[in-house]
Amino acid sequence: MVNMCGSKLIYAGKAKDVCETEKENEVIVAFRDDITAGDGEKKDNLKGKGHCNSLISSKLFEVLEENNIDTQYIKLIKSGVMLSKKLKMIPLEVIARNIATGSLLKRFPFEENQKLNPPIIQMDYKNDEFHDPMLNDAITIALGIATQEDLDNIRKITSKINEVLREFLKEKGILLVDFKLEFGKDINGNIVLGDEISPDTCRFWDINTLETLDKDSFRQGQENVMDIYEKVCAMIVDKEDIEKWGI
16 A cells, blocks of 8 residues: 555554655654544544644654654654654553643542642553553553563653653743653664654643643634644744744
8 A cells, every 4th residue: 555655554543654665674654634533533634734743743852862862753854754763662652741631630630730740651551442541550561561661661761751841842932731652662672752742642831821732722623723733833843944844
């Protein structure tokens, strides 16, 4: 199957395609304009969203690499298309929470917008059939998803990512409320950050007004979703990169 990557499709997600390259240990990640919410029940296509997310993810991966955090990111090939290291993905959604909001309030008696100190690191089983249930270590290990060593390492890396991104985004005028990460193992068995970091996978709030700057705008039915994504892109991405790739 040939798709927007221009090569054989390995995996099609809700908003990205992963495709083969000529090198066995590299893949192409193509960001589509699709946007979904509620396990894919709500869907739309927003022209330019994939482009914005690829620029934001590229910048944030570069920031993490500069802080000695291994990611699958290699480089942005063109608008919306990223060259990445091939990983064997671990079926976990790792969620770091700095402020209590969203689904956390539906499950536990936190106060809305309560600051979480220390931050909560939550792991969910990445499986639409079971609606991404929350896991503990015992269930994760029993399912063969990861070892205890893997889980400890993932938590350590996630905590560092949270520290680095919170500080970086604060300087850009963005409050990092919570975010979802996905990890995989490279050819040497090392745990590496994969997927993306964007308004699709993070809760970003304006640091002064607490305005929503992420996919919650789509969940809430706002009409200016692309305006918000473009605003975030302009806040995070270097001016010269925006001039190179456009918004």
